[in-house]
Amino acid sequence: MLEIKGKSIIDININGTIKSVMVRPADTLLHVIRNQLGLTGAKNGCENGDCDGCTVLVDDWPVKSCLMLAVEAIGHKIVTIEGLKNEPIQNAFVEKFAIQCGYCTPGMIMNCHGLIKNFPNATGKIIEEWLESNLCRCTGYHEIREAIKSVINR
Amino acid sequence: MIGFDFDYYKPNSIEEAQKAYKDLKSQGKVAIYYSGGTEIISKARVNQIHFDAIIDIKGIPECSIYGFKEDKLIIGAATTLTQISDSAFFPLLSQSCRNTADHTARDKITIGGNICGKIIYKEPLLPLLLSDGEAVISDGEGVKSVPLTQIFDKELQLEEGEFLIQITINKEYIFLPYINIKKTKQGKVDYPLVTVASIKKDNKIRIAFSGLCSYPFRLYEIEDNQNNINNEIKIEFNNIMDFLPSPIMEDILGTAEYRKFVTRNTLDEALEKLGGVLC
Numbered sequence: 001m002l003e004i005k006g007k008s009i010i011d012i013n014i015n016g017t018i019k020s021v022m023v024r025p026a027d028t029l030l031h032v033i034r035n036q037l038g039l040t041g042a043k044n045g046c047e048n049g050d051c052d053g054c055t056v057l058v059d060d061w062p063v064k065s066c067l068m069l070a071v072e073a074i075g076h077k078i079v080t081i082e083g084l085k086n087e088p089i090q091n092a093f094v095e096k097f098a099i100q101c102g103y104c105t106p107g108m109i110m111n112c113h114g115l116i117k118n119f120p121n122a123t124g125k126i127i128e129e130w131l132e133s134n135l136c137r138c139t140g141y142h143e144i145r146e147a148i149k150s151v152i153n154r
Numbered sequence: 155m156i157g158f159d160f161d162y163y164k165p166n167s168i169e170e171a172q173k174a175y176k177d178l179k180s181q182g183k184v185a186i187y188y189s190g191g192t193e194i195i196s197k198a199r200v201n202q203i204h205f206d207a208i209i210d211i212k213g214i215p216e217c218s219i220y221g222f223k224e225d226k227l228i229i230g231a232a233t234t235l236t237q238i239s240d241s242a243f244f245p246l247l248s249q250s251c252r253n254t255a256d257h258t259a260r261d262k263i264t265i266g267g268n269i270c271g272k273i274i275y276k277e278p279l280l281p282l283l284l285s286d287g288e289a290v291i292s293d294g295e296g297v298k299s300v301p302l303t304q305i306f307d308k309e310l311q312l313e314e315g316e317f318l319i320q321i322t323i324n325k326e327y328i329f330l331p332y333i334n335i336k337k338t339k340q341g342k343v344d345y346p347l348v349t350v351a352s353i354k355k356d357n358k359i360r361i362a363f364s365g366l367c368s369y370p371f372r373l374y375e376i377e378d379n380q381n382n383i384n385n386e387i388k389i390e391f392n393n394i395m396d397f398l399p400s401p402i403m404e405d406i407l408g409t410a411e412y413r414k415f416v417t418r419n420t421l422d423e424a425l426e427k428l429g430g431v432l433c
Contacts, residue, residue, distance in 0.1 A: 004161065004162040024159055025162035026156040028155070028195065047155075048199070052256075052258055055258055067192045067259070133258040134258075
């Protein structure tokens with residue numbers, strides 16, 4: 001049985017590297033990613049699972065890192081926006097002007113990247129279902145939808 | 155950020171989980187079982203709940219099973235709503251799960267957490283109530299199986315130290331005609347004004363509701379109050395209203411009168427698809 005009592009050092013596989021971090025069991029993954037690892041791409045928007053600005057991939061599935069404890073990440077592969085390098089969806093966001101203020105962009109891209117990885121031939125219905133998680137207060141949804149469609153259609 | 159400290163335990167077996175709970179209790183500590191954890195984290199962050207330890211059941215193999223075994227569908231309590239909604243094992247349950255929360259939340263929310271949590275809607279429960287599901291529960295010493303219809307009354311009636319391991323459904327239920335309709339006030343991702351789930355079995359229509367009253371329920375009384383004339387099942391809307399187990403909910407999403415209006419239209423649509431008529 002895994003037991004973590006009080007502040008402890010745990011290993012997290014993040015962006016392909018094992019990192020040792022000092023955490024409280026009560027620390028969320030978002031808190032640890034931003035404050036212990038300095039990866040500030042995931043945004044602390046609502047901290048309540050509503051906005052998805054903090055979305056990261058856990059074993060290739062998009063998850064709200066504000067609703068996951070860091071200790072739950074043990075044994076799983078975490079990818080943040082900093083772990084993506086020249087992925088087609090990143091270029092598509094630029095090409096389709098799918099960025100306005102940029103605050104929601106890391107979460108949006110991680111969710112879209114997860115969708116492409118899991119459903120490379122996703123239909124419009126699946127795209128709608130996946131994208132309904134993320135809020136963009138600039139309301140740039142049309143361009144974001146176009147960006148992901150351009151990658152899926154390739 | 156959660157402002158208080160607690161310890162984390164992730165057992166690899168039911169026995170380890172039971173022992174961890176007992177040990178913590180003997181030390182005077184409050185332990186809670188943890189699965190997806192979305193509700194626990196949200197509530198802990200704003201100090202609505204406090205505890206000394208969590209026991210994460212995701213490492214217990216029995217809690218992570220999702221598949222058929224002989225004539226039953228076994229759904230481990232730690233199965234995520236995404237796993238269920240993306241599978242075709244039990245179409246009604248898949249649809250109910252797909253209608254719950256949003257996609258990335260469903261990647262974390264588990265069916266056990268949803269059913270055992272404090273949220274009042276518990277939409278994935280409706281198909282399980284309709285199909286006479288059984289709850290497999292760790293009772294602290296061993297494991298017992300109890301009909302969901304017996305152990306669910308407003309919420310899952312677990313005793314202290316008990317936790318949900320699995321839910322089982324007889325295969326015969328998963329191929330029955332069904333309908334699941336969720337009506338929200340505005341957005342697609344929202345709590346329901348009313349969700350109606352219904353199946354047709356032995357020429358009778360079973361109906362379960364979420365959002366109508368302050369907890370989900372299956373309306374058993376209506377199953378004995380339907381007239382089958384020339385294979386057309388007639389159900390009286392006034393009977394349904396008379397048999398409701400508690401007053402219709404009234405909140406920011408809708409008044410009781412509005413919910414009643416929406417329920418009538420929703421039932422009309424649902425019954426028509428199952429060969430029934432709402433009178």
